[in-house]
Amino acid sequence: MKSLVLGLFLLVSASVFSQKTPVKITVNAPLSNRSCEKDEELRTVTLARADGSSPIIFNVLGCKIERELNLEPGNYVIDVTALDSPIQSQKFAVKAGETTIALPDLKLETKTQQLAEVTITAKQKKFIKIDPDKTTVNVKDNGMLNSGNAMDAVRRIPGVVKSPGGGLTLNGRGVQIYIDGAPSTLTGQDLENYLNSLPAGAIEKIELIYNPGAAFDANASGSIINIVTASRKMKGVNASFNINYNFNEYQKPSPQILLNGKVKEVSWQTMFGVNYIESENQNNSTQTFTTLTPPVTLDQKNFTQTINRNLYWRTGLNYRINDKSNLLFNYNMSASKDDNNTTNTATGNGIDFLNNGFTKEKTNFHEASTQYKLKLDTIGSTVDVIAYGNYFGRTPMNKSVSQEDGARTFNNSDLNFDLYNYYLKYDFNLPITKLKLNFATGGKFNHLKVTNFGRYNFESTNEDIFDNGTFTDAIDFDYLETNLAFYAQVTKSIKKFSFTAGIRFEDFNVTRNASTVANEIKFTNTNLFPSISLNYRFTDQLNLNSSYNRKVNQPGYTNIDPNNNSLFNRYNASEGNLLLAPVFFDNYSATFSAFNYIQLGVNYSVSKDANQFVIAAEPGELVANRTFVQIDRFKTFSSYLNFPIPLDYIFKGKNEFNTRMANPDKMNYIYANIAYQKTTTDGFSTGFKNDGVFTYGGQAQIQLPYDIVSTLNYFYVPTGIWEIYKVTEPIQQFDISLNRDFMNKRFSTRQKT
Missing domain, CATH: 2.60.40.3080 (Immunoglobulin-like)
Incomplete structure (x- = not known):
């Protein structure tokens, strides 16, 4: 025991x-x-x-x-x-x-090896990359562009001008705005408001596509500005917080939270932010009503103060099914509330008119897309299928009081606007390496519906009409468009030449209804749209590209909707033109590019039934109506030159310039743009001689002490003729930003004026 x-x-x-x-x-x-x-x-x-x-x-x-x-x-x-x-x-x-x-120290001996020769190659960041078919502008790493909103970034790009008639032009030609490769269905002020609500910090790059080929929609005026939003894929969960605060007399705070990550085969990103923007706008115009006896001249002034509150959420998901296929889902939404206080005056010929108005507008935008990407083989054959849909709603309410000769009158309006857009699209790409040839084909079906119901009260003497919601007039507008399209495109390389030829089939069916016209208006267009481009590469740094394409442009809803604006009083009205027909364009261009920064180009565009913004008056009436007219033929010639001025080379010498070339963040430079545009018209008389007009622009980056970087943007349009408009006073825009990065660029401050 x-x-x-x-x-x-x-x-x-x-x-x-x-x-x-x-x-x-x-x-x-x-x-x-x-x-x-x-x-x-x-x-x-x-x-x-x-x-x-x-x-x-x-x-x-x-x-x-x-x-x-x-x-x-x-x-x-x-x-x-x-x-x-x-x-x-x-x-x-x-x-x-x-x-x-x-334990005692363990001393580690590092190995040494004698190398005969070592070559270190740094990857140079490029803010601008010029290819034969497009120019890509880096926004994410560009302090000149990544502050403010998307509209600010677009308008600072060389060659982009907001024309006197409204809308953007690129090197003298109209443009279509794309977001992440999808054409925007918004037009006019709605598009501008949306770009104002999208922070520039959410943009990766902007692509300028001068002559889009058959793979792009034919419903464009000739050029495309494609805004590509940022997408990050990082393991784990990552977060960043940004706030952009601009102030002068007005404030523009824009905080933003970005979350992204990758877990196994799923990568995701979500962005949430708000914008609060205070701004003002002042317009002065002089109009002479020649059909009155004697003629009456009105000097009109419009001053508007705006507060925009915008909330947005953008999210994306990428599921890697296997080595050859991915499924992507994106959802974007924004909601805004705008307040506008407006003062209008009209004086002249014994007229002394004052109008004070207040507008409250709510908008909401929802966009969703699903994309399936499949690699068929190792040589680059791919299939992409996209299902897309978006909704945009707007409900402006306007109230105004007018005073003249001691009498007071009251106006009010209430609009309800809805836009629904859906499409299904596929693209197939087949490279044939032995023949140095690439074949692409695809198709798309699109459905677009717009409704706008407006209720109005004109020139009432009853002040209580604001409170009881009484409306004496109503305008109902309905627009329906369906589009079926197919395309085929071939690209072939022969030594230093490369050719691209394509053909696109488009079938448009458009129906317009409005209570202001008795009969339904229909347009059916079935057409072929060819495109061809030829590129000759002298060297890796020198290229010559020429191209031709044919396009069509369906009038935007802001051009045809009778409810397109709530600006109305005794001397002003605003309405669309329901009879505007589709516009067909023949576009020709030639561009020489050198060293990724120098561009010399010419464009010639002929459009049939061109739509132009005008201020017109009916005979015998003292009312200026903002509307659109159709011009039989519209011919535009434009030329442009973009080139850098290397300040470091001029003031610091060749060695310092070569040292800084690898890091544009540390360079001092000016990027200049000079353009010329002249337009002639058939079937429409402007009443003045058209000698065309030059435009001048420049973007500069200057290094200041204490690692502060100053970025400047300047744009100048002198007096002259722009399209059908006479510029009697120079148009200028100047922006300056001061930027300082801290903590290895994880924190930065920026002051903008």
């Missing part, structure tokens, strides 16, 4: 003393060529029993290694290595009850 008890005691004792206990191991492993205090290199540590069993492997940053491990008593070996140094080893023993072990 005693022997049994003694055996059990010895067995339990052995079990207790063989259990793992926490032991703190410390050792320094300095590199031979640096001190421990400045050493942040990665060490790989392996700790195992002397017989090589039960290894523990971990990594440590820096010279000092300290780790608490659960170890059994016994003999151990620790191995340490860093960089390309040989492994250094140390044997030691762990005794029962021991909790701390300090």
Whole structure:
């Protein structure tokens, strides 16, 4: 019995003393060529029993290694290595009850190797990249463009001008706005408001596509500005917070939160933010009503103060099904509330008129798309299928009070606007490498519906009409468009030449209804739209490109909707033109580009039934009506030159210039744009000689002390003739921003004026 008890005691004792206990191991492993205090290199540590069993492997940053491990008593070996140094080893023993072990230093010897020649190549960041078919402008890393909103970024791009008639032009030609490769269905002020609500910090790059081929929609006026929003794929969960605060007399705070990450086969990104924008706008115009006897001249002034509150959410999901296929889902929404206080005056010929108005407008925008991308083989054959839909709603309410000759009258309006757009699209790409040829084809079906119901009260003497919601007039507008399209395109390279030829089939069916016309208005257009381009590459840095395409432009809803604006009083009205027909364009262009920054180009465009904004009056009436007219033929010639002025080369010399070339963030430069445009018309007389007009623009980056970067943007249109408009006073725009980055660009401050 005693022997049994003694055996059990010895067995339990052995079990207790063989259990793992926490032991703190410390050792320094300095590199031979640096001190421990400045050493942040990665060490790989392996700790195992002397017989090589039960290894523990971990990594440590820096010279000092300290780790608490659960170890059994016994003999151990620790191995340490860093960089390309040989492994250094140390044997030691762990005794029962021991909790701390300090080992002698393990000195790591770094290997050295004599190299015959070393060439270090830095990847140069490029803010502008010029290709034969498009120009890509980097926004994310460009302090000149990544502050403010998308509209600010677009208008600072060389060659982009907001024309006197409204809308944007690129090197003298009209443009269609795309967001992430999808054409925007918004037009006019709605599009401008949407771009004002999209922060520039959410944009990765902007693509300027001068002559889009058959793969792009034919429903464009000739050029495309494609805004590509940022997309990041990083493992784990990552977050960033940005706030853009601009102020002068008015304030523009725009905080933004960005979350993104990657878990196994799913990468995702979501962006949430708000914009609060205070602004003002002043317009002065002089109109002479020549059909009155005697003619009456009115000097009109319009001053508007606006507060825009916008909330947006943008999210995306990318599921990697396998090595060859991906499924992408995107959802974007924005909601805004705008307040406008407007003062209008009209004076002249015994007229002294004052109108004060207040407009409250709510908008909401929802957009969703699903895309399936499939790689068919290793040579680049792909299939893309996209299902897309968006909704835009707007509900402006306007109230105004007019005073003239001591009498007061009241106007009010209430509009309800809805836009629904859906499409299904596929694209197939087949490269044939042996023939240096690429074949692409695809198709699209699009459905667009717009409704706008407006209720009005004109020139009432009853002040209570504001409160009781009485309306004496109503205008109901309905628009329906369906479009079926197919295209085929071939690209072929022959030595220094490359050709692209394509054909696109489009079938448009448009129906317009309004309570202001008796009969339904229909347009059915079935047409072929060819495109061809030829590029000759003199060298890798010198290219000559020429192209032709045919396009069509269906009038935007703001051009035809009788409810298109709530601006109305005794001397002003605004309405669309329901009879506007589709506009067909023949576009020709030639561009020479050099060294990725220099561009010299010419464009010639002929459009049939061109739509233009005018202010007109019916004979014998003293009312200026803002509307649109159709011109039989509209011919536009434009030329442009974009070139950099390297200030570092001029003031600091060639060596300093070459040093800074690898990092444009540290360069001083001016990027200049000079353009000329002349338009002639058939079937429409402007009443003045058209000599065309030059425009001048420049963007500059100047390095200031204390790592402050100043970015400047200047645009100037002198007096002259722009399309059918006479510019009697120069048009100028000047922006300046001061930027300072901190914490390795993880924090920055910016002051803009």
